Each structure stands twice: as structure tokens, then as C-alpha cells.
Amino acid sequence: MKHDRTIRACSIWRALDVVGDVPVLLLMEQAFLGVHSFDEFVRRTGLARSVVNGRLKKLVEEDCLVKVPKRGGRGFHYMLTQKGRDQFPNGLMMLRWQHKWEADSRDFQVRLHHATCGQATEPVPVCACCRAEIDPRDVDWREGPGLAQIVPHYERRRFNGEVGARRPGGRPLVDTMIELFGDRWATLVVRAMFTRINRFDDIQRDTLMATNILTGRLERLVRQGILKTIPYSSHADRVEYRLTAKGRDLYPVLLALLQWGDKWFSDERGPPVLLTHRQCGHDLRMVAACSHCGDELALSNSRFTIDEAG
Template sequence: MKHERTIRACSIWRALDVVGDVPVLLIMEQAFLGTHSFDEFVARTGLARSVVNGRLKKLVEEDCLAKVAKKGARGFHYFLTPKGRDQFPNALMMLRWQHKWEAASRDFQVRLHHASCGHATEPVPACEHCRTEIDPREVAWREGPGLVQVTPAYERRRFCGEVGARRPGGRPLVDTMIELFGDRWATLVVRAMFTRINRFDDIQRDTLMATNILTGRLERLVRQGILRTAPYSAHADRVEYKLTEKGRDLYPVILALLQWGDRWFSDERGPPVLLTHSPCGHDLHMIAACSHCGDELTLANSRFTIEEAG
């Protein structure tokens, strides 16, 4: 029997234990851009030195970064591990969403280049088997062997200020996405939407979020145009929440989080959730495909440039 104080411990929930934090996402973004030293992380994220120190320690403990002593000098360099590099599809899906929905609101543009084909590109969330773009309405899901109920222990994480304002030495490429997915509670609300959990009480039971926190997250997601409200009875105050087109387009980011969590946190029982891509009938595994040639974008074959708008 399900205990009233437990929630579904899917791979997204497990992944958010590591990356559901704004400073962690800012540091990982800089790691993907080639930043290695402590002072560079401080300068390029605009975070306090104590915050950078704490998050780097966490990422090393989680085996996302490796701490290596500098040769012939004092201090350390931080390098992406295989586990850390495996977050790159998530970063690309965040960049895709930011380009599609908020490019006009920024004073600069991020260009992604695919070295393998030599063209500028946009990452496309594609099925690895059939290489067609993934539509969340064409994905069937069912409970997997690793689905369990756990008692959540939500760590208090404090972060003040908007990500977009933190540009002293480097600009966040995906500031809105970092603010959203750096908030574990907001991400869990979006997760609930994709599993057809749409009403306040049901979302609260699914996440065990405090009601005041849930109210605030729902209001913010509606303001951002990610959710909309729809009445489900004659009472005006009884509403359920629906994803807008802008909200549905977050699915590739959620899917990338799920896959990363499946790979690195599933136990011997297997993944908590199993997905099938309806158009081809195969188990779904998403890749970030080049919009020009269709081949997979990886950290090794991708590079970024930043251009001033106008």
C-alpha cells in the first residue's frame, strides 16, 4: 500500500537531487564551454566564491566533475567526467527551447555549430531508432520495474537574484531554463503535467510539496506562459492546469533529465518508467540531432559562439 508521505521516485526526481539547483546548472554550463579553474567559474557565473566552492565540491562528490591538481602550479582544475558529459543533451535541449521561445528578449544570440558537417545548427530532439522529431503526444509510457515510492527529503537551497542579471565575465546561454530547472519544485510540477496530473490536490499528493510553495510555483508557471488554467466544474475557483504549446515544448528537457537519471541512478531492477515511441514502436531513446545533417550532436563535435543582437 502506498504510504501517504511518499512520492514516485522516478529518474527525473533523482536527477534533480544533483542538478535541480541554479548554481550547479550555471557551473555545468561553464564546464561545457571549457571553463576549468575555480577563479574562472567565479568570474563567469557571478556566484559568490563560497557558493562556487560548495557546488564544485558537490559535483566532484557526485562524479560529474573530476578535481585534478594543476601541473607545476598551486590549485586545481575541474574536468567533466563521463557522467558530467552525459548531461550535454540536457544542455542542448535547454538551448533549443531558449532559442525558440525567448530569443527576441535577449541582447545577444548563441550560435551552435556542428563541426562534423560544418554548418550552424539547432538541436532537434529525435528518436535514436527512426530519427524523427519526438512529439510528446506520440510517446506512450508505463511503469517500469524500478518504480518505487520514497519519502522525500527536500534539501533547502537558497539562491538570490535572476540568472540573466549575472553576466560579469560570461553570459548564461540558457538563463530562463536555468531558473526553471534549477528550481526542483517547478520542475516536479512540469513533470506532473506530462503524466496527466493536472489538479492542485493531485499535484500536491504527487510531490508532497507544501501548499504555499505549490501555489507560488503554479502562479509563476502561468505567468511565464508555460501553464494555463481551465475550469473543470461549474465553480469558478475549481481549475486544473494545462500545458501551453510553450510548456509542451519543455518535453525534450524533461526527457533528457529522465534519460540521464535512468543511466546513472537506476538500480539492478531497471528504470522506473518505460517509454515507447509510437511511430516506430521501439523503446524511446532521444538524441540531440543536427538540424542540418541529422547526425548526433555531442560535446566533442559541437562549439558555441556568442553574437551581439542587432
């Protein structure tokens, strides 16, 4: 029986322990763009040196980055490990969402190029088995052998200022996405929506979030057009929260987080949640595919360019 102070410890929750933090996501984005030095991380993120130092230390402890001595022995480079590189599909799905829903609100355009086919591309979330583009309405989920209930410990992570307002050496490529998924509470609300948990009290029980924090996150997600409210009784204040098309399109980002968490945090029992793709009947594994040739996009065969407006 579920304890009344525990929540579902799915792989999304475990992944958010590492990457559910704005500065961490800003640093990982720059690592994907080829930044290796401490000073360059500071310059390109606009974060305080103390924040960069603390988050780089965390990413090294989590085995997402490794410190490599510079030639000559003065200082270190920070290089992506395999665990860090495996976050790249998450970054691609964030970029895809940002391109689709907020391209017109930005004064620059990020272009992704696939070296394998030599074409400009957009990442497409497809089923690894049948190669059909993934729609969350075609996915069934069930409890897996590794599902557990845990008592949550919400670490306070403070970050002042909007990501999109920062214009240091390199403006974030996926600013809205970093703000959303850098907030673990907002991400857990979106997770609840995809598991058909739609009412305030049910979401609160699922996340054990303080009611004032949950109210704030729901209001923000409605304001951003990710959620909408639907009355379920004659009382005006009794509403359910449902994903809009914009919100539903966040599914590939959550799926990338889930797969990363499954790979790196599942124990010997197996993953906490099992997904089935109804279109082909197989276990679902998402691949970020090139929109031009259909091959899988990877950090090794992808590069980015930025076109400034005007």
C-alpha cells in the first residue's frame, strides 16, 4: 500500500535529480556546443563563477563530465562522458519544441545540420522499431519491475532571472525549455498530465508539492499555453487541467528524460515504467531522426549554426 508521504520514483524523477536545474541545463547545452573550459562556460552562460564551479562539480560527481588536465598541467578541461553524451537526444527534443512553438519570438534562428546526409534538418521523435513519428496518444504505459515509492526530498535550487534575457557570449538555444525543465516542480506537473492525473488534489498527492507551489506552477503553465482548464462541475473553481497541443508536444522531451533515466539509474529489477507503441505493438524506444534522411542524429554527426535576425 502506498504511504501517504511517498511518490512514484520513475526514471523522469531520477533524471531530474541531475538535470532539473537551470544552470546545469545551460552548462550541458554549452558542452554539446563544444565548450570545455571553465572561463568559457562562465562567459557563454552569464552565470556567476561560483554557480558554474558548483554545477560543474555536480556534473563531474554525476559522471556527466570528466575533468581532464590541460596540456602543460595548468587547469582542466571538462569533457562529456558517455552518460553526458546520452543526454543529447533530450537537447534535440528541446530544440525541436522551441523551433515549432516559439521560433517567431526570437531574434535569431538555430539551424541544425546533419553531417551524414549534409542537409539542414529538424529532429523528429520516431519509434526505433517502426520509424513512425511518436504521438503520446499512441503510447500505452504500465508499471515496470523497478517501480518504487520514495519519500521525496526537494532540494532548494535558486536561480534569479529569465534565461532568455541573458545575452553573454552565446544566448541559450532553448531558453524556454531550459526554464521549464530546469524547474523540477513544473516538469512533474507535466508528467502527471501524461499519466492522466488532471485535478489539483490528485496532482498534489502524486507530487507531494506544497499547495502554494503547485498553484503557482499550474498558473504559469496555463499562462504559457501548455495547460488549459476545463470545468468538471457547476462550481466555477472546480477545474481539471489538460494539455494543449503545445503541451502535448512536450512528450518527446519527457520521453528522452525517461530513457536517459532508465539507462543510467534503473537497478537490477529493471525500469520503473514500461511503454508500448500501439502502432507496431513493440516496446517503445524513441530515436531522434533526421527529418531529411531519417537516420539517427547523434552528437558526433550534428552541428549547429546561429543566424541572427536582420
